[in-house]
């Protein structure tokens with residue numbers, strides 16, 4: 001379980017997370033919505049210690065992430081909204097291999113994970129291509145492959161479907177279904193609930209750094225208009 005307890009986070013005197021508590025149980029598929037600037041990205045970046053709270057704690061499986069950032073980053077994978085922010089290598093294959101290499105895995109295991117992760121986002125056979133020569137949608141898919149190759153217990157995706165063409169969108173949705181069926185917990189930050197609300201177990205809404213909605217997605221849809229999100233049934 002990821003458990004955020006009484007989290008407060010400020011940029012200067014701007015309080016972005018305001019005494020917020022939220023738990024993500026193992027295997028849950030949770031959607032996180034809220035208007036621009038409501039604190040969604042700031043919140044999920046605390047889940048693997050990329051940001052440290054001013055007060056409050058985050059634990060993953062009972063371990064404080066600030067005190068155990070390496071453990072947290074192994075358990076909690078993150079795919080950022082701007083894929084360029086997370087690339088560490090020049091080529092597709094080297095970038096996807098980087099995380100598993102840091103886990104100290106055998107070469108054959110690393111190769112298997114890279115092959116499976118690239119196939120999962122329909123980029124198999126493109127290991128040697130340069131990341132800076134890929135389109136935005138292709139870069140987004142490499143970023144997802146990099147997270148998949150870590151085989152994390154919890155996977156956080158910030159707007160994973162933005163900018164993807166139809167086949168890429170379908171393959172990412174298939175991966176979300178597969179991961180969910182296999183027991184990976186998913187947190188998807190989104191402004192667009194299409195194709196997601198019917199897959200998720202829960203919808204959490206943020207406003208001004210506080211949770212203002214936390215319900216089954218079906219029940220929550222009646223209230224999402226206030227959170228800058230269109231009801232996908234309309």
Ligand SMILES: Nc1ncnc2c1ncn2[C@@H]1O[C@H](COP(=O)(O)OP(=O)(O)OP(=O)(O)O)[C@@H](O)[C@H]1O
Nearest residue numbers: 011014016034035036037038039040041042043191
């Ligand atoms: N590095 C920073 N320095 C100062 N303020 C920041 C910084 N990053 C974010 N903020 C502010 O924190 C608030 C919350 O930002 P955050 O990115 O968490 O919102 P969000 O809900 O993810 O928004 P969006 O839907 O636009 O992605 C915003 O008001 C933003 O301006």
